[in-house]
Amino acid sequence: MSIEHLDSGEILSQAVVHGDTVYLCGLTPTDRSKDVTGQTEEVLAKIDDRLARCGTDKSQLLSATIYLTDIKLKPAMNEVWKAWLGDLNRPTRACIGGVELEPDVLVEIVVSAAK
Numbered sequence: 001m002s003i004e005h006l007d008s009g010e011i012l013s014q015a016v017v018h019g020d021t022v023y024l025c026g027l028t029p030t031d032r033s034k035d036v037t038g039q040t041e042e043v044l045a046k047i048d049d050r051l052a053r054c055g056t057d058k059s060q061l062l063s064a065t066i067y068l069t070d071i072k073l074k075p076a077m078n079e080v081w082k083a084w085l086g087d088l089n090r091p092t093r094a095c096i097g098g099v100e101l102e103p104d105v106l107v108e109i110v111v112s113a114a115k
Contacts, residue, residue: 001018004016014050015053017054017055023112024051024111027043027108027109029105029107032104032105036076054113054115056115058085058113060113060114060115061091061112062111062112064091064094064109065095065096065109066095066107066110067107067108068098069107070106071095073097074095077107
């Protein structure tokens with residue numbers, strides 16, 4: 001089974017495709033001045049982009065891990081998450097709070113999806 005790498009850099013690839021599974025790296029917002037709602041929207045848009053570039057989309061999500069600097073941000077993040085998924089099936093998910101991320105980053109999300 002072949003392994004494909006998307007935008008492989010010095011320390012990571014944006015995505016790795018192994019067989020029929022796509023694994024995305026942890027994605028963070030570019031605009032760190034936004035609140036958790038804005039940052040989550042930006043990260044989910046990045047996920048849409050990376051999945052499309054790998055030939056899949058959010059309807060094929062398998063799992064997600066969400067890292068928050070403060071677990072009190074979870075309700076606001078969840079509202080964006082639910083709106084983004086709409087009526088789609090939900091992937092398995094873990095949400096971890098109290099994580100030290102890069103300066104001014106409030107949320108980081110890692111997902112995997114089927115092709």
